[in-house]
Amino acid sequence: MKLVRYLILFFLIAEFSIVSVQAADIQGVRLWRSPDSTRLVFDLDAPAEHKLFELSNPQRLIIDIDSATFSAKTQDLKLDDTPVIRLRHGAQKNGRLRIVLDLKEEVNPRSFSLKKIAGKPDRLVVDLYEKKQQTIKTLDALIESLEQPSKRDIIIAIDAGHGGEDPGAVGPNRIYEKNIVLKIAKNLANKVNEQKGYKALLIREGDYFIRLGDRAEKARRAQADLFVSIHADGFNNPKANGGSVFTLSRRGATSKMASILASKENQSDLIGGVDRIQLDDKEAQLKKILVDLSMTRSMETSLDIGGRVLKEMGSVIRLHSSRVESAGFAVLKSPDVPSILIETGFITNPAEAKKLNTLAHRTKVAKAIFRGIDSYFSENPPEGTYLAWRLNGGNSVKYTIASGDTLSSIARRYKVSVAQLKKENKLSSSNIRVGQILLIPAI
Numbered sequence: 027m028k029l030v031r032y033l034i035l036f037f038l039i040a041e042f043s044i045v046s047v048q049a050a051d052i053q054g055v056r057l058w059r060s061p062d063s064t065r066l067v068f069d070l071d072a073p074a075e076h077k078l079f080e081l082s083n084p085q086r087l088i089i090d091i092d093s094a095t096f097s098a099k100t101q102d103l104k105l106d107d108t109p110v111i112r113l114r115h116g117a118q119k120n121g122r123l124r125i126v127l128d129l130k131e132e133v134n135p136r137s138f139s140l141k142k143i144a145g146k147p148d149r150l151v152v153d154l155y156e157k158k159q160q161t162i163k164t165l166d167a168l169i170e171s172l173e174q175p176s177k178r179d180i181i182i183a184i185d186a187g188h189g190g191e192d193p194g195a196v197g198p199n200r201i202y203e204k205n206i207v208l209k210i211a212k213n214l215a216n217k218v219n220e221q222k223g224y225k226a227l228l229i230r231e232g233d234y235f236i237r238l239g240d241r242a243e244k245a246r247r248a249q250a251d252l253f254v255s256i257h258a259d260g261f262n263n264p265k266a267n268g269g270s271v272f273t274l275s276r277r278g279a280t281s282k283m284a285s286i287l288a289s290k291e292n293q294s295d296l297i298g299g300v301d302r303i304q305l306d307d308k309e310a311q312l313k314k315i316l317v318d319l320s321m322t323r324s325m326e327t328s329l330d331i332g333g334r335v336l337k338e339m340g341s342v343i344r345l346h347s348s349r350v351e352s353a354g355f356a357v358l359k360s361p362d363v364p365s366i367l368i369e370t371g372f373i374t375n376p377a378e379a380k381k382l383n384t385l386a387h388r389t390k391v392a393k394a395i396f397r398g399i400d401s402y403f404s405e406n407p408p409e410g411t412y413l414a415w416r417l418n419g420g421n422s423v424k425y426t427i428a429s430g431d432t433l434s435s436i437a438r439r440y441k442v443s444v445a446q447l448k449k450e451n452k453l454s455s456s457n458i459r460v461g462q463i464l465l466i467p468a469i
């Protein structure tokens with residue numbers, strides 16, 4: 027009898043080990059390009075272990091996957107404008123699959139696995155970060171351009187939710203939230219930039235994924251005065267409709283819908299692609315940040331701005347809730363930048379999806395959002411901004427010429443014309459000298 031038991035046990039173990047080495051098949055490959063990195067996503071029909079390493083001369087990145095096959099088509103991958111020249115693959119000994127990326131240049135690679143979630147299969151994600159970081163350069167240039175004594179622009183960071191691997195909610199006729207909200211965000215950015223005294227910073231400019239924590243971080247680095255995250259979510263009941271505005275809550279959600287939407291939004295990192303370790307890090311950081319008292323003030327400001335935006339939105343669209351709701355949205359957890367999240371409607375509601383798909387409707391919504399934002403900052407302009415200066419009577423400002431300055435560069439910086447500068451300072455030519463004091467006219 028004992029022998030039989032051992033035999034059964036043996037077969038069970040054997041069976042189990044056969045299951046665990048079952049080959050995974052790569053069934054799809056997608057590529058997402060962001061301003062400073064390229065993401066490759068491999069869809070697998072089962073979880074698989076992988077190893078990643080680099081080889082040089084010529085530069086290559088190798089991805090080895092234990093016992094796997096490759097049946098995905100790769101000819102449609104748009105590799106132009108990425109560091110990848112070519113993607114090759116081949117079967118090796120012991121059923122191992124080797125994927126080779128031939129590279130144009132050295133990159134900082136990172137890879138991780140994502141478990142099946144929300145209709146997405148098991149995935150292997152490979153991020154190639156470029157060594158020369160384009161975005162940081164643009165951000166630094168923006169910050170530099172904003173270092174204007176006493177008349178700087180108010181910076182509105184506009185975040186189009188989701189992107190890349192994370193489509194957000196999906197409406198009728200496969201309308202994706204990520205595409206609609208990017209359009210609204212760009213529209214809003216135009217409205218912001220058209221108004222003197224404001225500058226927009228688009229957190230996402232194309233179809234790629236950004237981690238929730240990195241969105242707020244980008245806004246903070248640019249010293250934004252406000253962070254606005256734009257969404258158009260879904261609900262399992264297609265009748266759900268109307269726009270709403272949310273702020274971060276530290277004490278749980280103010281309504282059931284707020285709590286559902288927050289947990290949906292917070293899934294973005296898992297759908298779009300962040301590994302667990304990165305998430306845990308962020309959680310720990312966020313807990314620290316949340317006890318910081320500096321957050322209280324920016325939360326009050328968020329509520330004030332949110333209320334004004336909601337009121338303006340209510341004049342052009344139906345509202346889901348007539349007050350600003352709060353819930354634990356991860357994307358709003360920035361300690362020092364007032365932050366709001368706007369649901370511009372329910373993309374799962376056929377009538378609203380149809381409207382959101384038109385430029386006229388999106389423009390109307392973007393204008394209303396900006397009216398709400400402007401109403402707050404016109405009354406409460408941060409110190410040192412053009413709006414604060416205008417509120418104080420708009421007296422001319424003194425500026426001391428520094429080396430490298432020209433009349434036209436100063437004129438550009440203060441948004442006045444060279445002629446106005448000359449007139450205010452009674453200059454007959456464009457010659458200026460270092461240390462000379464100019465009066466910047468009030469216009």
Ligand SMILES: [Zn+2]
Nearest residue numbers: 187194257258
């Ligand atoms: Zn969303």
